[in-house]
Amino acid sequence: VGRVRPMEGPVDGEVTASPRPSVAWGLGHVGLGWLVGLVATVAAMGIMVAIVGDTAAEDPSLAVGALVQGALYLGLVGVPAWLVVVRGVRWADLGWAAPASGGRWRGVWQGLTIGVVAQVVVVPAIYLPVLLLTDDLDVSGPARELVDRADGLGIALLVLMVVVLAPMAEELFFRGLALRALESRMARRGALVASAVFFGVTHFQLLQLPALIMIGLVCGWLAQRDGTLGRAVWAHVGFNATTTVILLAG
Numbered sequence: 001v002g003r004v005r006p007m008e009g010p011v012d013g014e015v016t017a018s019p020r021p022s023v024a025w026g027l028g029h030v031g032l033g034w035l036v037g038l039v040a041t042v043a044a045m046g047i048m049v050a051i052v053g054d055t056a057a058e059d060p061s062l063a064v065g066a067l068v069q070g071a072l073y074l075g076l077v078g079v080p081a082w083l084v085v086v087r088g089v090r091w092a093d094l095g096w097a098a099p100a101s102g103g104r105w106r107g108v109w110q111g112l113t114i115g116v117v118a119q120v121v122v123v124p125a126i127y128l129p130v131l132l133l134t135d136d137l138d139v140s141g142p143a144r145e146l147v148d149r150a151d152g153l154g155i156a157l158l159v160l161m162v163v164v165l166a167p168m169a170e171e172l173f174f175r176g177l178a179l180r181a182l183e184s185r186m187a188r189r190g191a192l193v194a195s196a197v198f199f200g201v202t203h204f205q206l207l208q209l210p211a212l213i214m215i216g217l218v219c220g221w222l223a224q225r226d227g228t229l230g231r232a233v234w235a236h237v238g239f240n241a242t243t244t245v246i247l248l249a250g
Helices: 027-053 062-076 078-087 104-131 139-146 153-183 188-201 209-226 230-249
Strands: none
Touching: 027 062, 027 078, 027 104, 027 153, 062 078, 062 153, 078 153, 104 209, 104 230, 139 153, 153 188, 153 209, 153 230, 188 209, 209 230
16 A cells, blocks of 8 residues: 655645735725726816816916825825725735834835936936937926926925825835735736836826836835835835936936
């Protein structure tokens, strides 16, 4: 009679598939967050057009831009907050957790450095083949339009919008909520790519799409590697801040 090997675990040479992480939310919550933000954005713009006139849409001021961006965050931040308050999800489950003791400042400078390098080195490399064929390529166009409207207190509002609020809200939604929902349904690499493409497409900027997907991959990889959003947020801050500083100084 042959012996039956007890099923206590894999033996040498065997490979077992790691279980997918389980989260208390799904892709429906991700879609809801984006839909709420999109509807709120359209509503906010409609209100501004009714108050200010067509210039609010054709040539929006920084104040109008800030209001519209804030409306978007009703969904991007609102749904994760709802999960925490109503469904008992912890902020740590979404990746919003303090780093280990002694690692906070290391995560800050590492994240900032990664973001700056991505903007200064990787973005030009991505667009180099196109730039060799044409010099009529303005990847920083949308950012330049914002900077051109900033003066005085407007610069402070610009920094608050682009360098502070955008990285925090977008990392919470795209890398905290969306990436983890995708990881519960597919392989980690597939989830990383899908979340980065989702992040890029939802900005509705075709020319900037390759750069957006790239920074989405970078921040997503950091979030997966660390298990928290700390370095991903700081990389996003460094990425956005670099463009803002260059354009303000130009």
